[in-house]
Amino acid sequence: MEVETIQLTTHNGVGWLKLNRPEKLNALNETLLREMKTAIDTFEQDDAVRVIVLVGEGRAFSSGQDLTIESDADYGEYLEDVYHPLVRALFSSRKPLIAGIHGVVAGAGLSLALAADVRIVAKSTKFSSAFIKIGLVADAGGPYHLRRLMRDDLALDWLWSGSTIDSEAARTFGLVTELVEDAMYTERLTSYAEILAAKSPVAVQGMKALMRAASFEDGLNEEIEWQRKCGDTDVHRQAMQAFLMK
Numbered sequence: 385m386e387v388e389t390i391q392l393t394t395h396n397g398v399g400w401l402k403l404n405r406p407e408k409l410n411a412l413n414e415t416l417l418r419e420m421k422t423a424i425d426t427f428e429q430d431d432a433v434r435v436i437v438l439v440g441e442g443r444a445f446s447s448g449q450d451l452t453i454e455s456d457a458d459y460g461e462y463l464e465d466v467y468h469p470l471v472r473a474l475f476s477s478r479k480p481l482i483a484g485i486h487g488v489v490a491g492a493g494l495s496l497a498l499a500a501d502v503r504i505v506a507k508s509t510k511f512s513s514a515f516i517k518i519g520l521v522a523d524a525g526g527p528y529h530l531r532r533l534m535r536d537d538l539a540l541d542w543l544w545s546g547s548t549i550d551s552e553a554a555r556t557f558g559l560v561t562e563l564v565e566d567a568m569y570t571e572r573l574t575s576y577a578e579i580l581a582a583k584s585p586v587a588v589q590g591m592k593a594l595m596r597a598a599s600f601e602d603g604l605n606e607e608i609e610w611q612r613k614c615g616d617t618d619v620h621r622q623a624m625q626a627f628l629m630k
């Protein structure tokens with residue numbers, strides 16, 4: 385796939401999607417958002433990719449929407465046409481989605497990071513809820529994800545303030561899965577992703593699906609199917625045999 389604003393690599397079962405506009409702190413323009421959407425779809429179809437990682441090149445994950453683009457487009461249409469296909473692809477990915485966050489994560493960049501299943505965060509990262517500072521509502525799925533991750537009143541208070549918080553505060557809010565010293569960040573992110581990629585893909589994807597079951601009864605029904613599939617894998621059979629041979 386020809387790309388201009390992202391970098392794609394696959395290694396040890398991990399598909400790395402790197403936002404690559406470092407001179408703008410990975411501000412999100414239309415090309416980047418469309419390339420990300422196509423990349424997620426491609427990784428989703430590629431059996432060699434068991435885990436997807438989103439990261440930023442340079443000194444930030446993303447500074448949010450590119451504010452230098454002058455446009456008289458209808459913002460609602462832009463969301464529908466450009467942001468929402470990507471946000472849906474992230475949300476509906478069957479594979480584990482990890483956001484590796486360092487430097488700064490702001491506005492719509494934050495919304496994309498919140499769509500991940502887990503967030504591995506370098507300690508010096510700043511989280512900015514920015515939207516209100518330019519008179520906009522939080523969008524790109526951000527409010528939905530904030531609501532499932534943190535208390536409603538704290539989320540609203542933060543969004544209304546437009547403030548920037550440090551990684552410790554973000555962890556208290558529930559936005560951080562694992563906080564890592566800056567010097568260890570890349571190594572830890574890589575090992576986290578590769579360890580997950582080495583596990584049974586059926587069990588890993590099944591866990592994700594079951595955590596999203598719409599109701600208790602749906603969950604019970606879906607676990608029947610997933611456990612049946614897991615029981616039929618070599619990984620499971622070999623693990624059982626190894627246990628019995630002890």
Ligand code: T3D
Pocket residue numbers: 407408409411412447448449450451452459462463488490491492493514515518520523524
């Ligand atoms: O369409 C929709 O509905 C989606 C809507 C989404 C809305 C949002 O995403 S709201 C959030 C928008 N983002 C922001 O408000 C953050 C803007 N950036 C900043 O406040 C600062 O850059 C940072 C605090 C993130 C970092 O500051 P600093 O001092 O470390 O770096 P810098 O010098 O400001 O930035 C470096 C370069 O990146 C600079 O370019 P230059 O001067 O070297 O040519 C700067 O202009 C550029 N840059 C940073 N953020 C953006 C950006 N360029 C375009 N858009 C940006 N968001």
